[in-house]
Amino acid sequence: MLQRDADGATTPALKIRLGDYQAPTWRIAGVELVFDLDIASTEVYARLELESADATPAPLRLDGEGLELIELRLDGKRLGPADYHVDVHALQLSKLPARCVLESRVRIRPQANTALEGLYLSGSAERGFLLTQCEAQGFRHITYFLDRPDVLTRYSVELRADAARFPVLLAGGNAAGSGALVDGRHWARFDDPHPKPAYLFALVAGRLQCIEQPYTTAEGRAVTLKLWAEADAIAQCQYALGALQHAMRWDERVYGRNYDLDVFHVVATHDFNMGAMENKGLNIFNAKYLLADADATTDEGFRAVEAVVAHEYFHNWSGNRVTCRDWFQLSLKEGFTVFREQSFSADMHAHALKRIEDVATLRRAQFPEDAGPLAHPVRPAEYAEINNFYTATVY
CATH class of the missing domain: 3.30.2010.30 (Zincin-like)
Known part of the structure; x- marks a missing residue:
């Protein structure tokens, strides 16, 4: 595949290799997110409690794509363009203290998001609702973050929106409050006590x-x-x-x-x-x-x-509470959860019938893949596009 540089030129996509894995140099002890939701333009406030993994902090690189940066603060001090570097893929800062709080405010445009990654509009502008899809790397389309599965943190999320247009506000975690705001708006807060990676974040807002x-x-x-x-x-x-x-x-x-x-x-x-x-x-x-x-x-x-x-519920433990180090371990959560799903279906119905169905699926989908030009191991050594990793062989 090809990707375009900032000047429009096409270059081969960079490959991600299993052997290049490095543990994160920064951790996020906790994150607070506030969304001012609107179909055309949504503002996202993020407060990250950052901790360096080493005594001497390394430069910080936060993933972020398609974001309009409005404001950036470090330990309460507003930063200017000379204090950081931002490009189409990331926000980078250097010379940070070992513990600090980074606050950002960005603008995203859900209605214009046709990639269906991050926050986007499902349905028409008049009747549709807002929702997210963050696996595998969709959270970087919402705010600047360490968008990798080996960075887990606890999320506190507040959603604000027009009460008539978005009467239902949902996010992952336990409800932690709600109420009315001025000008016909309302808010709802959700706290998740369990650390999770960014790909498991979700919100939904609309008429449901x-x-x-x-x-x-x-x-x-x-x-x-x-x-x-x-x-x-x-x-x-x-x-x-x-x-x-x-x-x-x-x-x-x-x-x-x-x-x-x-x-x-x-x-x-x-x-x-x-x-x-x-x-x-x-x-x-x-x-x-x-x-x-x-x-x-x-x-x-x-x-x-x-x-x-059943499959998605079973992920609550095999994938969510116990998650992947990196995307090369995708089969550890998906393959195991498929096994759990198949065992459940067999117990609910007939073991022999379920086995016949599973073998038929292998012959229809996985065997041709394994015998053709797209053959690959369960854990490939490299990939260029993570979304192409979700295959019959990996599952």
């Missing part, structure tokens, strides 16, 4: 309806399960809600894994560039894999909804 169900884990934790969709689709979410409860109970019984937040959100959208995404506490699904109707959905369709709902 909800069905919900209380659930008590095997450890006695009271959880609320909430499935969200647009008004014309919410009636088709009931089957998925039941499948989610079956998956949670199965994971408790078979793996001893209990859910670890107060609420679990699942959102359906017709505009999504993946089948589904396991964002911590806020799964986002392509509607194809969440909606089911007894009058229109086949038996195979019902099993597919059940399997995908």
Whole structure:
């Protein structure tokens, strides 16, 4: 593949190599995010509590693409252009103290984001809603950050928006407050007590309806399960809600894994560039894999909804709480979670039938890939585009 330089010239894309891995030189002890949401223009405030991994701090490089930098502060002091370097891929600072607080304010444009990475508009400007997709490297389209899976931190997120246009505000974590603002706006805050990498961040804002169900884990934790969709689709979410409860109970019984937040959100959208995404506490699904109707959905369709709902829930432990060092370890979370999903489906239905289906999938998708020009190992030694890493072989 080719990529374009700033002057428009094309050059071969740089390859990322497994052997080049280096541990992060900076850690983020905590992050606070504030979003002033609007379809055309959204402002994002980020407060990063930074800690150097070494006694002598290395220069700091934060990933960031498609961002308009409005303001940058270090330990409360506003920085000028001479204090940092910013280009189309990153923000860089040097001579930092070993512990510091970096505050940034950037502007992004969700409606113009046709790459469907980061924050974008799902649906029309009049009726659609805002949502995010951050795996694998979408968070860098939201704010400047260490956008790599081996940097985990705790997120505190506040969403602000027009209450009529965006009556529902969701982010990963536990609800930590909400209220009204001036000029018909409102806010909602969410705190996630569990450290997570940037690719698991998520938010949703818009006109959505909800069905919900209380659930008590095997450890006695009271959880609320909430499935969200647009008004014309919410009636088709009931089957998925039941499948989610079956998956949670199965994971408790078979793996001893209990859910670890107060609420679990699942959102359906017709505009999504993946089948589904396991964002911590806020799964986002392509509607194809969440909606089911007894009058229109086949038996195979019902099993597919059940399997995908279970797969994304199982990621809460195999992928979210226990995550990857780098993207070369993608199969450790995806391959293992596929195995868990297949075991669950076999227990829910018939083991022999499930095995036949799995082998048929291998013969249809993975065997041709492995026998053709796109053949590659489960853990390739290098890649040029991470989104091409999501293959039948890796899964």
